[in-house]
Amino acid sequence: MKKNLLFILALLCLTQISFAAITVKGRVFDKATGHPMEYATVRACTLPDKTFVSGCITDPSGHFSMELEKGRYELEIQFMGFITSYKTVNLDGTKGVVDVGKINLSPDSRLLEEVNVVAEKSTYEMTLDKHVFNVGKDVGNTAGNAIEVLENIPAVSVDVEGNVSLRGDDGVRILIDGKESGLSGMSTQDALRTLQGDMIERVEVITNPSVRYDAEGSAGIINIILKKDKRQGFNGAVNLRTGYPWMYGASLSGNYRLKRWNLFASYGFNNRSNIGGGVNRTKRYSDVVDGDTLFTQLTDQTTERRMNRMGHNVRVGADYYITDRDIVSAAFVYRYGKLATHPVVRYSDVYPMWDSASYDVRAEDYAEVDPMYEVTLDYDKTFERKGRSLKANVRFFTNTENAGSDITESLYPNADAQQALWTMYQKTGNDQRMRNLQASIDYVHPFLTKAQWEIGGKYTNRNILSNDSVWQKNDGIWEPLDNYCYDYEYSEQVAALYTSLGNEWGRWSGQVGLRAEMTDILTNLKGYAHDGTDSINGGKPYFDFFPSAHINYSVNEFNQFQVSYTRRIRRPGFWQMSPFRSFNDNRNIRLGNPSLTPTYMDSYELGYIHFWDNASFNFTTYYRHGTNMIRNYTYEDDGVFYSMPINFGKADDFGVEAVAQGQMTKWWNLNGNVNFFRSQFNGTINDKVYNDATWMLFGRAVSKFKISNWFDLQLTAHIMGPHKEPLGMRKGNWWVDLAVSKEIFHGNGTITFNVRDLFNSRSWGGESWGDGFWQYNTSTWNRRSFSLNFNYRINQQNMKRNRPGGDEGGDDGGGEEQTGEDY
Structure with a gap:
């Protein structure tokens, strides 16, 4: 293998010599x-x-x-x-x-003089190695948050709880401006819901990243680029929004460029209410006699949830041009989020063998605050020779989450009863703090004619402290429930070095690279652990190599091919390893697993892209082989169902993906994507071997119409097919979004009206089973919603640049200097 790698490197270099x-x-x-x-x-x-x-x-x-x-x-x-x-x-x-x-x-x-012209970038900019989604062009995202923006990205799916997956794999790495950021938070879902869509310039999706990027993320990388401009003078924007269920918010952004200084700032505020819920049916049985199942308990459970989320985001920074080739940048980010939820869970129990029933109501008032601040310092240097550059970055951020809840549970003889048989009072507390320090450096050196050598390194130090407790009121005295009280510390250090070599020769180009990462994870648990021990303490150091290879062939400027290979890792996250237990539903409890080990993924892709004057098409076929796959496992103990992540086994995915966009007429633009794959999984749970396969399909289509010169109309349809899991299945779902926009104030302003989930059809659910039980559940995070957004631009003009199939500037649209580099 080493000889073959050296041969390829030598070939890339020597072949170029023949081209003057x-x-x-x-x-x-x-x-x-x-x-x-x-x-x-x-x-x-x-x-x-x-x-x-x-x-x-x-x-x-x-x-x-x-x-x-x-x-x-x-x-x-x-x-x-x-x-x-x-x-x-x-x-x-x-x-x-x-x-x-x-x-x-x-x-x-x-x-x-043509003040009425407002040019925009294409919604999509496709290349062989990544897809770029320009958020400002999609009128459906004007009043949404980052989670809702990601729902509209090809190959990306988001479940009812905000968990993000890429091509069906939830091991996706989410970056902000090319780096891990405090804006993605300890709870990525909650943090992204406080980041407004109008603060995002574009989103980059990279399914097979090179060794320049962190090896973390078995599915690939989603890079969210925030808005920042570099044009001369002052420009800015104002956004106002409101909607139902009740929401309101505003954001301001500005940029001032004068000689060697570029100053930028933004502020966003949002207050939003959600109404959701779900249904859960559970059957517990003890045995099967003469073909008949003996059920011991049938439970119908309904959940109603009202949620209010409020958030502030502040971002200020400056670029200083020491020379035309030396830039120093500094930025400060502050986020403050506040969350309040009020779930009410109702249990209707029937016990057939004893001919009895009961009705149980559990209500919770939950509150959480999570301030965050982040400081970054960047240095970028370019040299006279094109392509030669040096970049360095230092970043520090800290998150704090303080949460607590008051819970009341009452038992009734039936649903019509007014007098409770008994009432129980409980309360929970959760305090967490995360600190993250990153430092990276990257150097690119071109040589010969079109060859390029790159080398870099990165160090990350992350520390999380969590204190959790649950208390119950007995005879007027609050007493701790020992099984749910603990202190947990998670410390992670990753040191990485990488190098890559690329070259072009004629219609061919290629790059090979190798990344080495040393990881040291230390966990310290004091108190009760779900495996029955009083404490878990220990380190998990490991060293890995992550190679990558990309080869491109350009038939002409309209037709290109790429074949690529990468090896990646998915390290168990804090939430997966922490013994944290959800407690609003004390019959369905989520556990962490401190014994988890990393997942490794080998990914192979063959892609083709074709450009027309007004359209483009990208077709990719891929194969992924994963080991130590992480899957959720549910088991029942004394009437309580526990769900926890485990290392299941291996998985092999074979899939195809197609993405297309086109300007069909002057008034009609159509784009869409479809992803279809087969997943073969093999693993062991409780000494039982599971070997099965499932097919999965998901896609979306966006149709945008320009109705004369009056307004734009956009319809977005989403579909996700059903699929099997080792101990269950997930049902399919579909939904449609509608957006209408109108330019006002001579093209400087835009009013947009959005309807999300037009037919109120979006829900998530499925079945799960195990020893002695069967469960079915369906839930919705938010019902149909309406929003109205007003955007006013000050001295802004989006510059249109035509190329076959789209606009240029996929790596530099919006003037952002950070185009996704991660180390």
Whole structure:
């Protein structure tokens, strides 16, 4: 294996030597202001036939550079709102580097006078290695939060509790601006619900990341890029929203660029109510006699839940250009969230063997606050040679969650009874604190003509402390329930080094890399543990290698292929290992498992992408092999059902994914995706071997109509098929969202009306079974909702750049300097 890897690396380098190329470079300026222009597009076409051969965009200092062979070319330099410039270049091969010098672009007064034009990026920007979803283009996300934004991303699904999965695997890594962030919180679902969609610029989905990224995340990476601009002068936006069930909120964002300083700030506030609930039917049985099941208990359980969530998000920062090639950035983020829930659980029990029944009502008042702050410092340096760069980052954040609840449970002889037989009072407490320190460095060095070597490292130190307790009132005295009181400490250190080598030769390009990670996890549990011991203390150090390989073949600029391989890991998270127990439903309790071990995933992909003038199509087939897979296991003990994650065994997934988008007519845009795969799983639970397979299908379609010049109408349909699990099955579900938007104030403002779950059809559920029981459940997190959003833009103009099948700038749309690099 090592010899083969060395051979591939040598081949990538040596093959390039046979291709002689000449570097053409220059610099683009705004003639009116004299400032360098970032994101100007430079295209090279052969003369006299004007065949496109290469292209690039300018960096923050206006520099561009491209590699061309001998010949005569016309350079086309363009930028939205400016007059296109042309320059002829003759390359005779006598010079290895040709500098075309300073190129000035003049503003196009005709375009500047068209104040009614508001250009936008495509909703999707597809490449072979990732999909980019531009949030601002999708009118259905204007009043939503980050969880609702993710629901509209191809291959991404979100369940009723906000758990995110990618291609059916919930081992997905969620990053903010390319890094693990306090904005994703200790409870990722709750934190993302406080992050408003109007603060998000775009979302990147990477299913087979290179070694540059953390190896964490068996399914891949979802990278949420927040808004920040770098254009000269001041620009900003104001958002106001309201809706039903009752919600209201506002957000402000601004950016000011002057000479060497770029200042940015944003603030968001949201208050939102949810109404949800569910139904659970349980059958307990003792034996089967003459083919008849002897049921000992039948339980119909209903849950009604009212929830209110309030959150503040503040983000301020600055970029300082020491030179045109040296940038220092600092940012501060503060988030404050407050959650209140009021679930009421009703149990109707029937005991056939004893011809008796009972009715039980359990009500809870739960409150939680979770402040967070984060500080980041970045240094970016680019060199004169195109592609050579150095980046360094230091990030620290801390989360605190303080929660408690008051619970009242009453037992009645039947549902119509007014007088309770008895009433029990309980209360819970949960205090948690997380601290996270990260430091990373990355260096990219181009060599030969089109080869590139990259090396980097990262260190992460994460520490979580949790104190949990449950108390019960007996004879007027509060007493702790020892089985539910504990202190748990989780400490994780990960040190990583990686290197990769890439090259281009003709229509081929490739990259191979290797990442090494040393992980040390230390857990310390004091108090009751679910395995019966009084304490669990110990470390779990392990060392792993994670290789990756990507090979691309470009038939032409309209047809491209890629084959890739990566190895990834899913480390058990804090919530999976902590003995935390949900207690609002004391008949269905969730446990953690401190004995969990990491899941390893080998992922192979073959992808094809085709561009048309107004459409694009991406088809991917993939195979994943996972070991030590983590699955939820439910068992019954003395009438209580416990659910906990366990290492189940292995899984093999074979799937296909198709994503397409197209401008069908001037007034109709259509895009969608479908994912279909077969999962074969094999594992052992309680000495029983389970070997089975299931098929799974999910997809979505978005149809957007421009109704004359009055408004836009968007319909989004989602579908998720049923599938089997080792000890159960999940039912399928579907739902439709509707959005209508209207431009006002000469294109500077937008009003949007949204209806989520138009037919109130969205629900989640399924069946589970085990020794002596069968359960069926269905639930909804939120019912049909309505929202109205107003957005006003100040000195903003989204720049449209056409290319086959979409807009350019998938890695730099929105002016964000961070495009998903993680180490």
